Amino acid sequence: MAQPTVGILHPGSMGAAVAACAAANAADVLWCEAGRSPASAARAEQAGLTPVPTLPQLLDRSDIVISLCPPAAAEALARDVAAARFDRVYVEANAISPARAQRIAALLAPDTTVVDGGVVGSPPVRGKTPSLYLSGPVPATESIEALFAGTAVRTVVLGREVGKASALKLSYASFQKTSRVLVALAVGMAREHGVDQELIEVAARRTDSYLSEPGYIAKTASRAWRWGPELDEAADALEAAGLPPEMLRAAASTLARWNDAKDAQELTLTDALDRLAQP
Structure with missing residues (x-):
């Protein structure tokens, strides 16, 4: 199977470190420059991520999109993704309630395959090994397991129900x-x-x-x-x-x-x- 292209939304301290781990098994890892701070740009550069100017361009090129942002922004970001009719795998990995994760899955349906995710632990740098818990459709969770295989991010699948990981x-x-x-x-x-x-x-x-x-x-x-x-x-x-x-x-x-x-x-x-x- 060909290596996927991954989009990260957005390269904060956790997002950039997780994206850097994903790069080990990805063809490319993209981030969107629009509206991001110089600090985000510096983290993305340090992590070796590839910049793209706009969210639609990132979505058009990505096989897997990972959302790691402040909880309050998660739903608005998902609406932007839904508006672009993204039709591949979206990992909702924010610290949000199960009900919000389910609302986001419904918002992105039917075009997008949504995997619920939850990161427990510190960013995967300097020997830290966080766990990324996953729940959602089997083919999609398997693709995320493969993406982080052999990296500092340990993946654990909890089942098929969106909301379990959250x-x-x-x-x-x-x-x-x-x-x-x-x-x-x-x-x-x-x-x-x-x-x-x-x-x-x-x-x-x-x-x-x-x-x-x-x-x-x-x-x-x-x-x-x-x-x-x-x-x-x-x-x-x-x-x-x-x-x-x-x-x-x-x-x-x-x-x-x-x-x-x-x-x-x-x-x-x-x-x-x-x-x-x-x-």
Whole structure:
């Protein structure tokens, strides 16, 4: 079978790294320059991706399109793809609720074969090996497995039902990301009373607790602009399942206090806690 041409929407930190892995088994990996930032262009160049000027050109040349964008943009992006009547494989790999994944699949039907995807783990760089969970039609999921065979992206097929991969992604994210928010609040409260070091010493006796990793608070702050919308999606999924969504909505609201720290690489623990207390 000939190697496919792949389109990535869009080369953020995760998208560019995943696309670079796909390049090992693809004829070419394309990205669309229209409307993208200089930072996106730099990531795409570093990943060895091929630029195309417009979305219709990317869709016309691609056998597989992978959507990896902020959750709030996923549906609008799918509408643009649907308007172009893309008729090959579309991997909806964003951190969105199962219901939204199903809406996107319906939006793209009947022209497009939709595979639901969910990435669990960090971008596949510097030895990191995230898992890409997949659910959808068998021939299409097999093509995605082949695309990432032998790369740092591990693929796991969960079945044929669109929504399963999104459900697993958000189930994990709801625990992992909310736990990090709770750590920030706990350390922030302890610092206010001058007992933050003592709290960290207590937590150090429980090495399986996120509370023993206060240094991660700064990373949480720099990623809050992405994590907050993920937790809102997870809250929607909880509500749809008849489960209480309030805890995740509160965590998303807390993360919003850090929205101006987007991708800040030099943020310290002190800076992050200061921004949390005085947004």
